[in-house]
Structures are given as C-alpha cells and as structure tokens.
Amino acid sequence: MEANRMYPEARKLTNHDFPTEWVWKSKEKKWKGRDEGFKIGRIYYVHPASGELYYLRMLLNIVTGSTSFAKIRTVNGVEFATFKEACNALGLLEGDSEWHEALQAASSWAHAPQLRELFVTILIFCEVTSPSDLWEKNWELLSDDVLYRQRKRFNSPIIVLTTNQVQNYALYEIELILNRNNRSLTNYGSMPFPDMSLVQQTSNRLILEEQMFDIATLAHEASNLEAGLNPEQSSVYHQILEAIENTIGGVFFIYGSGGTGKTYLWSTLISRIRSQGHIVIAVASSGIAALLLHCGRTTHSRFSIPIHLNENSCCRITQGLELAFLIQRARLIIWDEAPMVHRHAFEAVDRTLRDIMQTVNPSASDRPFGGKTVVLGGDFRQI
Known part of the structure; x- marks a missing residue:
C-alpha cells in the first residue's frame, strides 16, 4: 500500500504480482524496482x-493499486x-x-x-x-417443531407462540449447535442473534399461560367494555392506563360497595392490557372473588404468601424462579377484596416485589x- 502511494507505476499490479517487478529490501524496509531476475509472488492460503x-485474500488477487483497506473494499466508487x-x-x-x-x-x-444441524454444517x-x-x-422449516415441543413440554395443547418467539427459539437451538463446534452466530455478521429474554419466555410455563389469549377478541371485548364505563369509572380507567403506558407505576385503591362496578372496571382493564400483548396478574383475597376475574387466582396462591405472617415476613419467591420472571414482565397487578387480608400480607408482597424488581431496575x-x-x-364495610 505504501509503495502504491509513492510510485504510480506500481499501481497496475495486484499483490501477488508485485514481486515480479519489485524487490523488497529488508534492511531499508521498502520496495524497489526489479532490474533483473524473475520471482513468483503468492499470498498465504486462507480457509473459506x-x-x-x-x-x-480473494480481493487481493484482483484489486490493483490499493493504498488502504478502504480502497480494497471500494468497487466502482462505492465503499462497502x-x-x-x-x-x-x-x-x-x-x-x-x-x-x-x-x-x-x-x-x-x-x-x-436435523435441518438445523444441516444449516449449521452449511x-x-x-x-x-x-x-x-x-x-x-x-x-419456517428450521423451526417447524418449536410449537409442538413447547405444547408437549408443558402438556398444554392451547399454548400459542408469536412468530418472533418461534424464530428466537430456533436461533437459540442453532446457537447451541454452533457452540458445540466452537462457533457462534456472532461469527456471521448478518445473522440475527437470539433474544435471550424471549427464549426465556418460551421456556416459562407461567408466562405462556398469561399470554394464551386471542388478542383480536380481547381488543373487541375491551372496546365494548370501554363504551359502558360511567364517568367515574372512565376517569379511574384512564389514570391507570396512563400510569402503565408511561411506566411510572403507582398504587391505586378503588373503594366502593358491592354492585358499584369494580369487577366491570377490572374486566375492562384486563381486556385492554392483554389485548396489547402485555401480562396482567389478576388476584383476589378470596376464592369466590377470584372466580369473577378472567384467569384470576387467589392472592396467596399467586404470590406464595405465607399463612403465618409477621411484620418481617416475605413471600416464598426467590430471584430466578419462573414466578419471579412473570412478576417482572407484568404490566399491571389487580388485587380485589384487598381489605380482607392483614396488612402484613401487603408488606410481604411489597418487600418481595422490591427484591425481584431491583434486578432489572436498581x-x-x-x-x-x-x-x-x-x-x-x-369495601371496608364488608369486614
């Protein structure tokens, strides 16, 4: 490259042709024109x-007059x-x-x-x-078994995966095969790399259960429910949605006696958030109230709240568990009939959620x- 910069007559030669007309002077560390003799140049072999x-190496055999690596990558005035x-x-x-x-x-x-093995071999x-x-x-051929394997793994024929999740799982499997051969998808610059968070989701039964909904149906249901909200419900509804969309968090308490539409509000919130592909954890302090919530659970069941509580209690959820990842992914937690449990239960859930969430947000x-x-x-009048 230095010789090409200094001597215009050298620019007509490729790298392997250079020794035919030029001699390398090792003591002087430079090329000089050849006066006599004949030499054959070669470039070291490189495996494909x-x-x-x-x-x-392929370009060095045909490119002439290159003065920099950028020039080698330039074709018809376009630098690649x-x-x-x-x-x-x-x-x-x-x-x-x-x-x-x-x-x-x-x-x-x-x-x-077998196709993934063939893909890696290629x-x-x-x-x-x-x-x-x-x-x-x-x-699609390389990921044809992903959905079947997940349904068989969790023994649930109704599990549904998005296209992005299926692709990520297949890429993860390909990455494992490449790793066994001391390679990685990162060695192939244009290849996508699996999103490990999505791979984790496809391996988490709890997250899959919370996403097995028909989004189009839920969106239609949410629109119908929103039309039936009264002014007070609508005000609360939009305040909660704003907190979720702006990820500012917050604790809301909806106080009202029986029959004032609290469950209707829960249903509207659940349908809207789930129709957007997000996770809602819907719980209630009693089993009867939990039955009124779509895919609802009792609070003690979902959050593993200890039966015997004190002022220092924590839920039996540790970082790294499937339930911990579910809580991290949840955009909204609805807790119905909240006044029916002791304050130590709220404090236990509060301590546990702070501990789980600090791994993703200090x-x-x-x-x-x-x-x-x-x-x-x-309703405090019911207790």
Whole structure:
C-alpha cells in the first residue's frame, strides 16, 4: 500500500504480482524496482471458513493499486462495509441457490432438528454468500417443531407462540449447535442473534399461560367494555392506563360497595392490557372473588404468601424462579377484596416485589411494590 502511494507505476499490479517487478529490501524496509531476475509472488492460503480474511485474500488477487483497506473494499466508487460485500459486488461469489435447494430437498424427509444441524454444517463448511438470507427464506422449516415441543413440554395443547418467539427459539437451538463446534452466530455478521429474554419466555410455563389469549377478541371485548364505563369509572380507567403506558407505576385503591362496578372496571382493564400483548396478574383475597376475574387466582396462591405472617415476613419467591420472571414482565397487578387480608400480607408482597424488581431496575428497591402499577379494590364495610 505504501509503495502504491509513492510510485504510480506500481499501481497496475495486484499483490501477488508485485514481486515480479519489485524487490523488497529488508534492511531499508521498502520496495524497489526489479532490474533483473524473475520471482513468483503468492499470498498465504486462507480457509473459506475464516470469514473476512478469506474475502480479503480473494480481493487481493484482483484489486490493483490499493493504498488502504478502504480502497480494497471500494468497487466502482462505492465503499462497502465488508470485504465480503465487495466480493459480491464484483461477482466473485456464487449465489446461495444450492444451499436453499439443499434445505428444501432435505425438508421432505428430515425433521427440524436435523435441518438445523444441516444449516449449521452449511454455515461452517460451505461458502454462504448471505447467511441471513438463507435463514430468512428457510426459518419456517428450521423451526417447524418449536410449537409442538413447547405444547408437549408443558402438556398444554392451547399454548400459542408469536412468530418472533418461534424464530428466537430456533436461533437459540442453532446457537447451541454452533457452540458445540466452537462457533457462534456472532461469527456471521448478518445473522440475527437470539433474544435471550424471549427464549426465556418460551421456556416459562407461567408466562405462556398469561399470554394464551386471542388478542383480536380481547381488543373487541375491551372496546365494548370501554363504551359502558360511567364517568367515574372512565376517569379511574384512564389514570391507570396512563400510569402503565408511561411506566411510572403507582398504587391505586378503588373503594366502593358491592354492585358499584369494580369487577366491570377490572374486566375492562384486563381486556385492554392483554389485548396489547402485555401480562396482567389478576388476584383476589378470596376464592369466590377470584372466580369473577378472567384467569384470576387467589392472592396467596399467586404470590406464595405465607399463612403465618409477621411484620418481617416475605413471600416464598426467590430471584430466578419462573414466578419471579412473570412478576417482572407484568404490566399491571389487580388485587380485589384487598381489605380482607392483614396488612402484613401487603408488606410481604411489597418487600418481595422490591427484591425481584431491583434486578432489572436498581431504583425499584425504593419504590412501592417495586415500581409496579398495582390496583387494589374492596369495601371496608364488608369486614
């Protein structure tokens, strides 16, 4: 590169042709024009699986007059981000049609785990021009077993996964296979990397149970319920939604005697939040009240509140458990018939939520219920 900068006549040669007309003077650390003799230049071998080094070597065999690495990556005045892209622009790389056809042909007899093994083999040992394109066009074949495995794992035929969750789980499986071969998806720059939080969700039975809803049906139901809210309910409803949407958290208490529409308000909130794909934890202090909530549970059951409480009690939920991840993901907690439990139960839940939430937000330890939006409801005249 330095010689190309200094001597215009050197710019007509490629790197491997350079020794035919120029001599390297080791003591002087520079090139000089060759007066006599003949030499053959060569460039060290690079394995095709070496990534960018391989594509750099390919370019050095055809690019002349390069004065910098950026110049090597420049084709017809356009500087490309990688050497591979430059090779592709020069037409040095063959298309990936044979790898697409290999996966398509194998899909007629092979199962998804076998196809993922084949995909990894192609990535490692073959020259794939665009790994991301190979993934995008064949991800359905590579993830065909994901939903079946999750339903079998949790023994629930009604589990539903989003396209993003299915893709992430398949990418996670591919990453594990690559790791066994001392490789990673990060070695293939254009390939997406699995979102580990989504992989964790697809492995968490509690989160899956809280997301097994028909979003379109819930959205329609929420719209109908919103139309039936009276002015006071509507005011409370929009204040709670604002706290959720702005993630500012807060504790609300809805006080009203029986028959004033507290359960109607709970149903509207639950339908609206779940229709947006978020998680709502709906609990009640008594089993009868929990039956009135969609997918409701008793408070002691959901939060594992100890039967015998004191002023220092905590719930039996530790960081890292499936229930802890469910609480971290929840956007709203509704607690009906709240006045029917001792204050030590609220304090236990408060301490537990602060402890769980501080792993994702350090300031949560200083906020009520770890910064969650919590709606309490009940009637003090009933106790």
